[in-house]
Amino acid sequence: MSNTQVRLKERPVGMTNASTWDIVNGEIPEPGDGEFLCEVEYISLDPAMRGWINDVKSYIPPVGLGQVMRAGTVGTVLKSNHPEYKEGDTVVGTLGVQKYAVSNGDFCYKTDTFGLPKEKFLGVLGMPGFTAYFGLLDITNPQEGETLVVSGAAGAVGSVVGQIGKIRGCKVIGIAGGPEKCKMVVEDYGFDACIDYKNDDVRLGLKEHCPKGIDIYFDNVGGDILDHCLGRLNFKGRVSICGAISGYNSTDGPQAPKNYLSLLINSGKMEGFIVFNYRDRYMEAAKQLGEWMMAGKLKSKETVIEGLDTFPDTFNRLFSGNKMGKLVLKP
């Protein structure tokens, strides 16, 4: 038995590739005093990770060269010298792209799995689910009868945003890439409609599906789609800025929203957030999302890819769109 780790080798310009990463085999570490050893069973792959390897000031420090790539994980405690964790506990945390990790418990929490597949705790019952929950409910306060547009609608966050919107009584329009994803968004996740940005004109699609304008736009993508949504924003419309995936690999930086003065004309707001802001309320979200899931109101899908050696390619599937639902790596 040995450990495998994916470490950051060089900072990418544009898309990452094989030379961005070092895949290293080594000893399984021993937990010290106040630490535990965790076997990582599933690793979360998220678009935000692309930002974590740029050498710029952000909401968390960048991953250092030579360090294990930061990532959300779920796994099982194998050995513990930590008072709050014992052998066999299921731990959700940020233990990185590796097979075995030692932790002092920072950025970790224990969870009951309720017999659900563990990878759900990286998706609908983990950070992406919490991101959807707080980013929609806290930032935009959706009301019954309002029109909600969600980009990245087939993704781990967007699919949950739209389903919560439906639970709250909104008309929900998704935007996703390709007919297969759009079909899933409508048939599996219950959105009222989904616009295929790869094949259809998004502006016309919004005009058709949002005849009363847009009250809430949950933005995962930035770029032209943000501008189209700003252009149809209603009085007191709200834009929740969750991400801007269309610009993450751009060497020119993200595209600026030309229509930002729609906020002035319509007394609208555009607000960003980070899920970590809500860490004191994760359990509230987990409980509510779990209840909705048990009641059949909230569905989720994961694409699980096996093998740490696939990481360089698998990571880029986040940006090529070649996945369904939450992308998860099994070491």
Add this chain to the structure above:
Amino acid sequence: MSNTQVRLKERPVGMTNASTWDIVNGEIPEPGDGEFLCEVEYISLDPAMRGWINDVKSYIPPVGLGQVMRAGTVGTVLKSNHPEYKEGDTVVGTLGVQKYAVSNGDFCYKTDTFGLPKEKFLGVLGMPGFTAYFGLLDITNPQEGETLVVSGAAGAVGSVVGQIGKIRGCKVIGIAGGPEKCKMVVEDYGFDACIDYKNDDVRLGLKEHCPKGIDIYFDNVGGDILDHCLGRLNFKGRVSICGAISGYNSTDGPQAPKNYLSLLINSGKMEGFIVFNYRDRYMEAAKQLGEWMMAGKLKSKETVIEGLDTFPDTFNRLFSGNKMGKLVLKP
């Protein structure tokens, strides 16, 4: 005695000029049933007026070709068939760029002048003052010790925003054009500092004067200055979008904010508003602003220009910066 009116003759491309307007002499109108005749004593000139003559969907319909140019006014009732207005009442309203106006009272209110010069009711005690009051207090909720940056700091809105910020215990940094205005902002209005955007590097000025970052940016100008402020925004920073004067005469439209993802990184918000949203609370603002004025905590300055025939040139002084404080036209 005859009436003089300034009417919109043609829609401008870029800056307005003499051929944008018709200056017309005619009869003084008679008030009908439920109407009153008002002598307009002062006319408010505001940057937002530039937007009102573009043929685009906005928060109010554009001024039509051949119509009297819309403008805020203060004046005295000469004759009345309206139950709520009587001869001699002072009326603040939107009676347009003309010497005499008939109104049914829509968008008007009566006011006591407290012996103050009437032009103050177009500035600090009128729409610009209300705009500052609600746009700062309601949109950004300033807290003691926070750093507030205000562009257009020497203007009718900006000068009041900064003074309210000081009353609330903020550190207040202004941005204005030219040494004379910057001196006035600091010495007369009591801002902590003022950056001269015409002669100094705004980015460096913000770095120097906001060493702890920016908690609140009150934006009257848009353009590069908005980007510089977004670039220094603090965690949970707020941007109140009041205007974008740098782009109002641009034929390419307003400049898009390249740094909008600072809202994501810093969990910030950018929110627009229109003073009309608060019409039910104008009296609250007038009372509070009046109290601050009487207590010597709030100062204002007006530039009064005489003659409706000067309107085409006087209007453009809004954009050339050739004025101090609130720009007012006396018919």
